[in-house]
Amino acid sequence: MTYSAFFTIILTPLVILGLATVLTWVERRLLGLWQDRYGPNRVGPGGMFQAVADGTKILFKQDWIPPFADRGVFILAPAIGMMTVLLSFAVIPVTMGMGIAGDMNVGLLFVLGMMGLGVYAVVLAGWSSNSKYALLGGMRAAAQMISYEVFMGLSLLGVVMMAGSFNLHDIVAAQAGVWFIIPQCLGFGVFMLAGIAQTHRLPFDLPEGENELGAGFHTEYSGMKFGMFFIAEYAGIVLVSSLVTTLYLGGWRGPFLPPAMWFALKTGVMIIFFILLRASLPRPRYDQLMALGWKILLPLSLLNVMATGTILMLRAS
Amino acid sequence: MLDTLRTLFLTALHAFHRRATVQYPEQKPYLPPRYRGRIILSRDPDGAERCVACNLCAVACPVDCISLQKTEADGRWYPEYFRINFSRCIFCGFCEEACPTYAIQLTPDFEMGEYARPNLVYEKDDLLISGTGKYPDYSFYHVAGIPVPGKDRGASERERPPVDLHSLLP
Ligand code: SF4
Ligand code: SF4
Numbered sequence A: 001m002t003y004s005a006f007f008t009i010i011l012t013p014l015v016i017l018g019l020a021t022v023l024t025w026v027e028r029r030l031l032g033l034w035q036d037r038y039g040p041n042r043v044g045p046g047g048m049f050q051a052v053a054d055g056t057k058i059l060f061k062q063d064w065i066p067p068f069a070d071r072g073v074f075i076l077a078p079a080i081g082m083m084t085v086l087l088s089f090a091v092i093p094v095t096m097g098m099g100i101a102g103d104m105n106v107g108l109l110f111v112l113g114m115m116g117l118g119v120y121a122v123v124l125a126g127w128s129s130n131s132k133y134a135l136l137g138g139m140r141a142a143a144q145m146i147s148y149e150v151f152m153g154l155s156l157l158g159v160v161m162m163a164g165s166f167n168l169h170d171i172v173a174a175q176a177g178v179w180f181i182i183p184q185c186l187g188f189g190v191f192m193l194a195g196i197a198q199t200h201r202l203p204f205d206l207p208e209g210e211n212e213l214g215a216g217f218h219t220e221y222s223g224m225k226f227g228m229f230f231i232a233e234y235a236g237i238v239l240v241s242s243l244v245t246t247l248y249l250g251g252w253r254g255p256f257l258p259p260a261m262w263f264a265l266k267t268g269v270m271i272i273f274f275i276l277l278r279a280s281l282p283r284p285r286y287d288q289l290m291a292l293g294w295k296i297l298l299p300l301s302l303l304n305v306m307a308t309g310t311i312l313m314l315r316a317s
Numbered sequence B: 001m002l003d004t005l006r007t008l009f010l011t012a013l014h015a016f017h018r019r020a021t022v023q024y025p026e027q028k029p030y031l032p033p034r035y036r037g038r039i040i041l042s043r044d045p046d047g048a049e050r051c052v053a054c055n056l057c058a059v060a061c062p063v064d065c066i067s068l069q070k071t072e073a074d075g076r077w078y079p080e081y082f083r084i085n086f087s088r089c090i091f092c093g094f095c096e097e098a099c100p101t102y103a104i105q106l107t108p109d110f111e112m113g114e115y116a117r118p119n120l121v122y123e124k125d126d127l128l129i130s131g132t133g134k135y136p137d138y139s140f141y142h143v144a145g146i147p148v149p150g151k152d153r154g155a156s157e158r159e160r161p162p163v164d165l166h167s168l169l170p
Helices: A003-034 A050-059 A071-091 A107-129 A132-163 A168-173 A185-198 A223-248 A259-280 A286-316 B002-016 B056-060 B094-098
Strands: B039-041 B066-073 B076-085 B104-106
Touching (some): A003 B002, A050 A223, A107 A132, A107 A223, A132 A168, A168 A223, A223 A259, A259 B002, B056 B066
Antiparallel strands (some): B066 B076
């Protein structure tokens, strides 16, 4: 292993964590902007260091484990959440050379697998907390997972078929002509919805559901364990945004600016879109989400796979 | 679907709206004169204390945060001490309504935060101001019927002199 690869491995999680922390501030400022108020603007220039202040505070909070909780699993759950998200970043190619394992041959499958594992964090947290709200949240997470996990994979199949590879480098390379968002607009829409559901973001934050479940699956968590769920959620936004960038928006491709800039720009726009979604849309009931998933999005993504396959076959023959 | 997109668009448009926030410490909000904030004890136009220690404010106070003691000097009543515990006061203004002399008044000032709770107990020295507050011309002893040094019985405003019982003249 070369030194530079070693540094990338050390640096990537740090950058992601820093980004996720800053994102908590960015989100609050943007929500403020869209709700005609300011949001945190006191600590540092424009409130920039709010994230640092919050982080410091949460580090010094009492980290309490309820006596009725299942200790081992309770401690494990946030670690799983954090780990799966961070591991997923390993295969995201920022540019041709940047990224840890950008051209892993099953990169996309790896990400999907990690996202699948990420659900365990929520479900186990809900289960081990041994309290009704947490359990309800965990149950909803499971229900949500079985409805989005299926069409999430299927919606990505279109991209895989067009690129002919699970390798994320190859997928970006295949978008040299036209970004996949144009031929795969259906898949893009479906994947966006699945991505929102995957990160438990509003409008699909059913496992959390502050106004009906207290805080859902992390009701019993405090201190840095809660902080880990929180940071993992924001890292999840960055992950899904960078995935969308890689799969549908042509990754690092773009004129004039350096590739890394293009990647950051597209990811940033996606992140802002995520926050806009939170600012504007109400949360559906979870049976509505499941109905949407199974009755509309699954057929749609199957249709997308079929259409893509047909066109590819016609073109080949 | 379409209305979802419309919602997104309308929310995004809010980025260009004016923000409703008042940036408080730099930008003070306008508080009307009758705002119910920090309580003061006022003086009448002659510069004497208005409060006659009648205890009506202490009775009216729903949280019992006013405490005072009557004393007499120069033929009239004064509060010997007058104490308001602002850590309990709910700024309801009942004391002001109960006061027959307009002595106790609420003012448009609310910036009275303290780090230590005992500092919120205001004594008469802290409460008494040198002005008349919201009622510049009112003087209780000029309209009340009781005699005080310098004003005899019947010498108040809108008061006739008392009837002389020993006189036969009409
Ligand atoms: S404002 Fe209300 S609570 Fe405060 S001292 Fe007056 S009567 Fe009591
Ligand atoms: S402040 Fe007014 S109500 Fe209270 S004791 Fe004095 S005169 Fe009476």
